[in-house]
Amino acid sequence: xxxxxxxxxxxxxxxxxxxxxxxxxxxxxxxxxxxxxxxxxxxxxxxxxxxxxxxxxxxxxxxxxxxxxxxxxxxxxxxxxxxxxxxxxxxxxxxxxxxxxxxxxxxxxxx
Amino acid sequence: xxxxxxxxxxxxxxxxxxxxxxxxxxxxxxxxxxxxxxxxxxxxxxxxxxxxxxxxxxxxxxxxxxxxxxxxxxxxxxxxxxxxxxxxxxxxxxxxxxxxxxxxxxxxxxxxxxxx
Numbered sequence: 672x673x674x675x676x677x678x679x680x681x682x683x684x685x686x687x688x689x690x691x692x693x694x695x696x697x698x699x700x701x702x703x704x705x706x707x708x709x710x711x712x713x714x715x716x717x718x719x720x721x722x723x724x725x726x727x728x729x730x731x732x733x734x735x736x737x738x739x740x741x742x743x744x745x746x747x748x749x750x751x752x753x754x755x756x757x758x759x760x761x762x763x764x765x766x767x768x769x770x771x772x773x774x775x776x777x778x779x780x781x782x
Numbered sequence: 783x784x785x786x787x788x789x790x791x792x793x794x795x796x797x798x799x800x801x802x803x804x805x806x807x808x809x810x811x812x813x814x815x816x817x818x819x820x821x822x823x824x825x826x827x828x829x830x831x832x833x834x835x836x837x838x839x840x841x842x843x844x845x846x847x848x849x850x851x852x853x854x855x856x857x858x859x860x861x862x863x864x865x866x867x868x869x870x871x872x873x874x875x876x877x878x879x880x881x882x883x884x885x886x887x888x889x890x891x892x893x894x895x896x897x898x
Contacts, residue, residue, distance in 0.1 A: 714872045714889030770887060772825035
């Protein structure tokens, strides 16, 4: 399975933008890039996903490099509630939705 | 919207005991799956189902059984609990087999299991 690499932790300040990087150099042409986040004591929560083009939704933006070997999740104005572990995952078409979760990035937001 | 409901929230078992972790979703989702989360290991896929009557193994299926008799329910059975099965278990579902790679997973809030 194609793997992703994320920093173990990042820190930012409240009301500032946050850019969470993800490397996926072995991505294949049919892999979707998914982002989930997990708040303490909760199940993972879907954030955003994309294939080739940049994507925006009410939670975040996803910027995908032209060669698709990396992507960046952008939180435009972080709040304390955005403190969580963020997972970057590749969803490969191979029979089922076998999302493989790595270690993720633990995001700390300072007030 | 209830979404994905998991019961119980907490459970303590003794080695060798059996139990069933319940998972139910009210979104008419075709796809359902079970993950376990251990400290420092991320989430690992145990079993999944693409519809009623169809199940398959994930990364770490040993020691667990599943069945899918209805669209709504996807129970996970531990036949003989072992301390290595101490973990937090998450059930997840998504819609549309044909759109499964565009469909986000909806997770429950987990069952924290301790096997002594």
